[in-house]
Amino acid sequence: MxxxxxxxxxxxxxxxxxxxxxxxxxxxxxxxxxxxxxxxxxACVKEALQKYLDQGVFGYYKHSDGYEQAFMNWEASHHQYQVEKDWIRFAPGVVPAINWLLHILTNEGDPVLIMPPVYYPFKDALVNNHRTIVECPLIRRDTGYVMDYEGFEKSIVEQGVKLFVLCSPHNPVGRVWKEEELRKVMDICKKHQVYVISDEIHQDLEMSGYHHIPTATVGDYDEILVTLTAATKTFNLAACQNSIVIIPDAKLRERYDEYLTRIRISGGNSFGYIAVQSAYEEGAxxxxxxxxxxxxxxxxxxxxxxxxxxxxxxxxxxxxxxxxxxxxxxxxxxxxxxxxxxxxxxxxxxxxxxxxxxxxxxxxxxxxxxxxxxxxxxxxxxxxxx
Ligand SMILES: Cc1ncc(COP(=O)(O)O)c(C=O)c1O
Structure with a gap:
């Protein structure tokens, strides 16, 4: 079976x-x-959670170092991305993290760019947090969609865009962006000092012949880039509410930490950490x-x-x-x-x-x-x- x-x-x-x-x-x-x-x-996730259930105490929880290690090993072996432990932060979901980062990286009214058709909570986040929506629609070709680089740079310059929310792989159009595609948009963002949130929650869901490339690995974008990912989509753990924020830049990390201190979120629930660690360790x-x-x-x-x-x-x-x-x-x-x-x-x-x-x-x-x-x-x- x-x-x-x-x-x-x-x-x-x-x-x-x-x-x-x-x-x-x-x-x-x-x-x-x-x-x-x-x-x-x-099965490894069910077994790890069962073991935790069996010990019967659900008091305040300190997650093990094995959690970050399992994630770093996964990124290195599946995506050739060497993440350092210091860069890793917690969020209860990728969508909450996007909403928090809007507050951390932009101010009310600031123009934020998305590429529709795109996962609709991106737009919801902009509406709910009173940011100005700038849309640079994907272009439909015979087999799939491509990004409009010219329109992208023009929108950034003309509308003073402060942040771009990238979806990679892209929900709903199913693109796994190529290295040169990512580099082109990231270079434009770097040139104009636009922050980028790279939502990579679908990173592991690759069809044969396609390989996801973490945005962070295509160039030196530390000063403008925050990557969001999770094991929850890959291993069907959405209810465990556990996602990972990767921030290589120390100054940006400081701003993230300061925001989390303000909203008093220091970590997630025990079930999420345990499920995610076991999935990364044994779920391949x-x-x-x-x-x-x-x-x-x-x-x-x-x-x-x-x-x-x-x-x-x-x-x-x-x-x-x-x-x-x-x-x-x-x-x-x-x-x-x-x-x-x-x-x-x-x-x-x-x-x-x-x-x-x-x-x-x-x-x-x-x-x-x-x-x-x-x-x-x-x-x-x-x-x-x-
Ligand atoms: C692109 C994208 N980002 C984020 C999410 C949801 O993330 P979370 O449940 O961690 O908030 C989804 C779920 O479908 C998604 O497709």
């Missing part, structure tokens, strides 16, 4: 499975939305099997849709387990919900959540589930659209 085990999650307090009525106004939808997986965490084989399942689901859905609905456009999946599909040749923007929710009974992330304009006929489909669910989704989409 394989190590990756599918789990029925209905009635387990799962956001994805048990929150459809609230989120989509309808129950009994097949949920392929929020980015977690319908698979159990690796589980991950390999998982990536095979995701890639298989991607190929199946892509080939099936392209055969039956040849005008569907699909962004090439290089990384993440999120498939970005344009139904615009068949469905008008105003009919998206009727077709996808009512006719197909699917709960997906709608393109409009990620950006306006042409994104409105897209859906983002979460592939991290068993094949039967992907087959069901394909069958329903084909039937409804045909």
């Amino acid at each position: 394989g190590q990756v085990i599918y789990k029925e999650r209905k009635n387990t307090n799962s956001t994805k499975w048990d929150d459809c009525l609230e989120k989509f106004g309808k129950e009994d939808l097949l949920p392929l939305w929020v980015a977690d997986m319908d698979f159990e965490a690796p 084989e589980w991950l390999k099997e998982l990536l095979g399942i995701i890639e298989g689901n991607y190929r199946y859905l892509r080939e099936t849709l392209e055969k039956e609905l040849p005008k569907v456009w699909i962004s090439n999946l290089e990384g993440t387990y999120l498939m970005w599909i344009d139904l615009g040749a068949y469905v008008r923007p105003e009919d998206m919900e009727k077709v996808v929710r009512d006719d197909c009974g699917l709960a997906v992330d709608y393109g409009a959540w990620f950006g306006s304009g042409e994104n409105e006929t897209f859906i983002r489909v979460n592939l991290a589930t068993r094949r039967e669910n992907i087959e069901l989704a394909a069958e329903r989409l084909i039937k409804a659209i045909k």
